[in-house]
Amino acid sequence: MRRLPRAATNSLPLRDVKPWTWLQGLGAARLISCCVIWSACWSVCRRSYLTTSVLVSRLLLLIYGIIFWSLSGQAEPLMGPQGLVPQLSAQQVQRMGRMPLLALGALAPVGPLGAAIVAGALSWLTAVYRSYLKVEFLRFQWDILAVESGALGVLLALSQLPHFVETRRICAALACQCVTLLCFKLMWGSCLCKLQSGCPEWNFGSAMAHHHRTTCLPKPLARPLHRWSGERRVSNVQGLMTLWAEGPLSILALSGCPWARAACCLLWCGLMLGIVVSGNYGFFNLLTCILSASLLDDQQLTPLARRLHPLADAPTGMLWPWCLWDGLLVALVTAAWALYTASTVSAIHRICAPKAPEGWCRRIEERLRALGLAGRYGLFARMTTSRDEVVLRELHRLPPDLAQRAVRDGLAVSAGEEFWVELALPFKPGPLNRAPPVLLNHMPRLDWQMWFVSLRWADGEQPSWFQDFLQGLMDRKPSVLKLVAHPWQHEVQKFALTQRPGAIRVTLEDYDYNPLPDAKRKDEVRAKGGQCFFDTFKKGAGGKDSTTWWELSGRWWRLNLTKSLGLLQTSGTVTRNTVLDPAILVIGLVSIVIALSAFMAFCTSSSSGKRKVTRCPAPATAPNRPAPAMPAMPEDMAQKGRCLSTALRARGSKGSESMRPSEVNPTSSVSVPAASDTSLPPPQEPKHIGGEEGGMFNWSPRSAEDFETLCPCLVVPDGMEFVFAVREVLTVVRQELSFSVVDLDGSPLSHIIVNETGSGPQCGIFLQMLDGEPLASIRTDMLHSWPGRLPEMCYASGEVFGRVAKGDGRDYVLRDNEDRILLRLEGNFKEKTVKATSWCGELIALSERCIISLDGGAHYQVRVAPGADAGLVLCSLLAMDKIEGGGRSTSP
Known part of the structure; x- marks a missing residue:
């Protein structure tokens, strides 16, 4: 084989061009080592x-x-x-x-x-x-x-x-x-x-x-x-x-x-x-x-x-x-x-x-x-510029008719009364009338090693096993014949493997692709039997001896096989179509799956890895977020708007103290674990760093009788709105944690307990008052066990209140037991810009991201309209968090 010489260092262009010069040095190694440690720390944290x-x-x-x-x-x-x-x-x-x-x-x-x-x-x-x-x-x-x-x-x-x-x-x-x-x-x-x-x-x-x-x-x-x-x-x-x-x-x-x-x-x-x-x-x-x-x-x-x-x-x-x-x-x-x-x-x-x-x-x-x-x-450290193939030929006596066909097909050469018959391994390039194979993750070891035999032979070396291989061919050892025989052999090759050869000749022959039809030289002459896929140059003969059997005609092609052994019987141009490559299909499917995941990463990772330091703009001024105007609310109305938060805190006799297992309401049909001490807000003075406090949406007043309520005690009174903040910790996987719903001052209003270790009603998200009184729950066992099933809203007693279902496009709806629409949720669930409307299209609640300087964690605030059920809105948004998986902070 024509091996390439090793070039001098000063004659290589890439040696003098960045970034290739930077890659080869101790500084690059140290920088990459630092990146290794940084990547591990980031992945773990x-x-x-x-x-x-x-x-x-x-x-x-x-x-x-x-x-x-x-x-x-x-x-x-x-x-x-x-x-x-x-x-x-x-x-x-x-x-x-x-x-x-x-x-x-x-x-x-x-x-x-x-x-x-x-x-x-x-x-x-x-x-x-x-x-x-x-x-x-x-x-x-x-x-x-x-x-x-x-x-x-x-x-x-x-x-x-x-x-x-x-x-x-x-x-x-x-x-x-x-x-x-x-x-x-x-x-x-x-x-x-x-x-x-x-x-x-x-x-x-x-x-x-x-x-x-x-x-x-x-x-x-x-x-x-x-x-x-x-x-x-x-x-x-x-x-x-x-x-x-x-x-x-x-x-x-x-x-x-x-x-x-x-x-x-x-x-x-x-x-x-x-x-x-x-x-x-x-x-x-x-x-x-x-x-x-x-x-x-x-x-x-x-x-x-x-x-x-x-x-x-x-x-x-x-x-x-x-x-x-x-x-x-x-x-x-x-x-x-x-x-x-x-x-x-x-x-x-x-x-x-x-x-x-x-x-x-x-x-x-x-x-x-x-x-x-x-x-x-x-891999591929050096590139060779020629293709030397090891070609095996055996000396046999052939029947006249078989010898005639073998000579015609280029698989036998006359040597007096005997013929040199070319043997062909199953997958390596060999006979000129055979196209390269398509393998599906199969690694033919002997065929691969033959390529390295030609490399070592060109350097004057020979692997030790190659002599044993030739001796096994001479002795017709069954194990060696098993490596050479294959179903698509020519009949002369099958006949040769059943006879003991008189001699074996090994030659190195330089293979090259026959030109495509549109690249054929004007003086190129076709052989009588058709054209070939490879040209062969026999080095032993001392010159070029090319034989053509078939060629590609057009860009897409297939082999025209006879019913016998895959020998092309053609004269002139052959019409061919493409054959789907199964290996390319498998790799392509894997690449498509990973490409889709990578595309999702481009769309979601940039936002999930960041943490905002100020509250997002109000919906009235944010682009691409249709929301009603937000006129300033009078001070007396703002004072009334905080009455519901005060009432909720007053119902908890223990304030912001953590609950104990014994404090869970024994009359509830659903028992839930207690909130851990570490998951509740720390006892520090909170500070509101959002936008203007007390802004009110310009929505029409509603009465509690306009729609069915999940938590009657959380219905917002007329003439005021209810504003609270929820921590972003819920993801699509099963979780076990607890946290508090807080107001914009950071004071806890109620407890959220997530326990998805079991099944049935015991698996879900549970909303409780500060004193442990259950308000509602969200069943999530079907979300993890049955693909396509969505969570259910339940009363404090465990009875099903409604079910979440897919709406139009990326929207979701909440339906009651009679399949009537109670709420419609739409917007960007990843960014927490969600709008909740009633069955008749009236605005009920809006959410947006904010920061509560309680512990630096990511929160989103929810503003509920007068007359609306704040508990139902909260449960619906928690269900969206679990479905869409928008948690941005580590679970407490």
Whole structure:
């Protein structure tokens, strides 16, 4: 093969151009190390990865099922007792065929038991696969990546075992951070190895002009892509895009910003999709896409959160055995994260500055690397410019009619009374009348190794197993014939495999794509039998000897196969249509799912990560928020407007003191846990920092008899409005917390207790007075258990008052038991700009974000019209928070 010389450092353009010069230095390594720590702190403190950990761990288990399924059919001839490299016993080979069944553990129910099943299955599969890495055929970089990914998948599964929600959140964040570091190390190493290898093709921008032709196992689309990438501008753009995606833009994964991480995830998936279009790389592309999904958090995976989040949370009481269990798991996950982070920091320093001094991080990396848990990656470091294929030919005596067909089809060459018959492996380029294959995550090990045989042969080397392979062909060993035989062989090749050859000849032949029809030279002459996909240049003959059998006619095509063995029987131009590539379909579907999640991140993450320092503008002046005018309210009316708040506080005999379990009303049919002391507002002097206090909406007075009431004691009197603030803590997942509804001065008015650990009426959100008297409740068990079901409003007795249902577009309505509309809720539920109207369209309530200087947490204020049921409005807004998931602060 024509190998490219190593270029001098001063002759490489990218060495003198930023940012490539900045990437190769100790300063870049130190900056990236700081980003690693910053990203971990941000993930643990501000984001939740519970859904991500469940999703990625189970997808990794499915990938392992695909890996062992692909390997089980090749294990006996490659590694069995009679294989090319005997490493396994017959019993081990049989057990390998049953390994893919462990991937069914991915279907286990979400929860601690399912997580334990996934962790056990991944642990076993990873340990078994790691023991195979010493075999010649399993030393690819993606095999090392699979072992490292499996170990981190076990860590992801273990992070789902803690009993308490907050502990699970911390463990999941640390585990996902480890997977993110693996992705970053893979991409960063692949970029830096191209710059440091001295390959002129990468440095001069012509690498992609050769990539699609020299890829190990090309696909049919590689031919038109090779023609398209042959233009210098296109090749330069593709090369720079690859380097940017693997290098500078990869730092977005460590930024801590949700939308930046989602963009990086989308970028990496796009890179994998571009690779899989033209080449068969087995499970590598899908595995990388799954690993990149660890960049997405629960808020960006909201559609999956309700299905994948565990169905049981911790009870109210913190028993010491559960505390001990959670402490052990946190210590285990934290130690694993610390060790893996140290090894990654060492790898980054080694990649950016190979001469950097060794330290304790380097020693940790070496220890983990010895265990197969800290691989070194550098994909496509050097680009070859020619394609030398190993071609095997055997000497046989053929029947006259078969010999005539074989010579006509270019598979046999006469040698006196005998013929040299070309053998063809199932998937590597061979016969000129066969198009490249399309494989769905299958990794043909022998076909891949043949590409490396040609590389080593060009350097004067030869792998040890290759002589055993040739000897097995001569002796017609069944294990070797199993690697060569395939259903779509030509009849002469089938006949040859049943006969013992007189001799075997091995040649290196330079393959190239035949030009597309619109690029054909004027002096090109078609052969009688048609045209070919590859041109072959026989080096042994000392010159060029091209044979054409078929070519692409037009942009879209398919193979016209006969009913026998897939031999093209054509003369002239062949009409062809496209064949859908299943590998591209799978990678494309995964990319689409992740792209949709990334798009959601762009739309939602920027607002969810910010905290306002002043109250939002009033609805009367805010743009795109239709609301009535807000004239100033007289002082006497403002004084009356605070009477309801005073009355609510007066009903609580204990004021703002926390409730005890014994203080819950024993006559209530629904018992709820007490509010924790830490969840209630601290005893400090509050300060109102919103807009003008006491503004009143210009709505028409209503009477309580105009609509059905949920909380009669919370009906706003005529001539005044009720203004209160609600903390933004509710999310779509199951929660267990409590907080207070406060007025604009920060004084508590009532308690909200969230307990979703059980089922039925015991699972929901409960509204209570300060003295513990129940007011109403919201059942949420159906929201978590049945997709599509929405919460129900209940009286204090537990009887159903009404049900939330979808309205027009993104609106929601509250219907009573007779399916009549009681309330209609519309607006931006994420931004808390919601308008509540009655069945006849009259304005009842408006909400907007505000800040109460009580504890710095995010709140939104609600203004209820005269004559309206404030309890019904409050319950409706809490239900919207649970459905849409708008919490911005950590759960207390």
